[in-house]
Amino acid sequence: MSSTLRIPSSSPRARRPTVVIVCPARPEANNGNWHTARRWSRMLQGHCRIRIVERWQGEPCDLLIALHARRSADSLLRHAQAHPAVPRLLVLTGTDLYRDLAIDTSAQASLDVADGLVVLQEEGLALLPPSARTRATVIHQSVPAQGHAPFHTRWLNVLMVGHLREEKDPGTFWRAAARLAGRHDIHWTQIGRALEPRWAEGAEAVARALPRFRWLGGLPRGQTRQHIRRADVLVNCSRMEGGALVIAEAVRSGTPVLASRMSGNLGMLGPDHAGYFPVGDDAALASLVARCRDEPGFLEALQAQGQRRATLFEPDRERALVLHCVGQWLGDLM
Structure with missing residues (x-):
């Protein structure tokens, strides 16, 4: 992408271009794909006519934006066959980058028919085939800043946020809490809807066994x-992560982060972040949590490291990058 951003004018035109965003998630899913689609829609309003659909069903457009290579593959391929000259932009998710592109032919086909690609953190570029990297743009997700509440003095409040599913690895969080069950000065909270009954059963069992653990289920944003x-x-235990919005929310709130050492988290927090633990290693996570409680300086250092990344997640920065990226494909229409 050019180092000079071209921000399209929002002045009235005879015809605004139409952009269709394919998002294979309903609003009630309240997941990362839906939040990305809704946020991009708001950023493009005033420049384009926007329509968000679950599947492309022939809606005319000047640009098709699709989230998720595998789940939007049918929409992308049908659009390419029907309108080969209309550009297509593919936003890649964590399951795309860290699983599907290596093994799923439909995800691979999506990559082939997309004119432009977007990854949500810089480490995602390395997961693309070399021939695809020249078509890719890095756009970190953004959130407004919020001031952090003072740290608790009597206990440490440890939080994990994310729908309960395999990719988010809630079990590592549960096992770490069990390891520190004797610590009355460490409290554990988990937020997220269980996507399968077994995850709800697991969270409920942990809450019954550990008096300082609570699962709040899904909550409004x-x-x-x-x-x-x-x-x-905040703890992020993910095994696959395209660029966790919850990490951006923590950083923009001044909340320190502990995260699994996997590519998607490295791309959000940077390679030198001090709060990494090996994927699935509950003993290492428990050790870091205890250190956060026992060494106030460590908690403050994690907070400072996050603040050095905070500008990556500013809404004005994401908006400028989205408008520039879309403007490259719409040209004079914007």
Whole structure:
């Protein structure tokens, strides 16, 4: 992408271009794909006519934006066959980058028919075939800043946010909590809807066994944001992650982060972040949590490291990059 951003004018035109965003998730799913689609829609309003659909069903457009290579493959391929001259932009998710592109032919086909690609953190570029990297742009997701509440003095408030599913690895969080069950000065909170009954059963069992663990289920985003702002440390245990919005929310709230050492988290927090633990290693996570409680300087250092990344997640920065990226494909229409 050019180092000079061209921000399209928002002045009235005879015909605004039409952009269709294919998002294979309903609003009630409240997941990362839906939040990305809705946020991009808001950023493009005033420049384009926007329509968000689950599947492309022949809607005319000047640009098709699709989220998720595998789940949007049918829409992308049918659009390419029907309108080969209309550009297509593919936003790649964590399951695309860290699983599907290597093994799934439909995800690979999506990559081939997309004119432009977007990854949500810089480490994602390395997961693309070399021939595809020249078509790719890095656009970090953004959130408004919120001031962090003072750290608790009597206990450490540890928070994990994310729908309960295999990719998010809630089991590592549960096992770490069990390892520190004797610590009365460490409290554990988990937010996220269980996507399968076994995850709900697991969370409920942990809450029954550990008096200082609570599972709040799925919450509205505003309430979740307040929990993040008031947490002493946020934990991300993901096995696959394209660029966790919850990490951006923590950083923009001044909340320190502990995260699994996997590519998607490295691309959000940087390679030198001090709060990494090996994927699935509950003993290492428990050790870091205890250190956050026992060494106030460590918690403050994690907070400072996050603040050095905070500008990556500013809404004005993401908006400029989205408008520039879309403007490259719409040209004079914008």
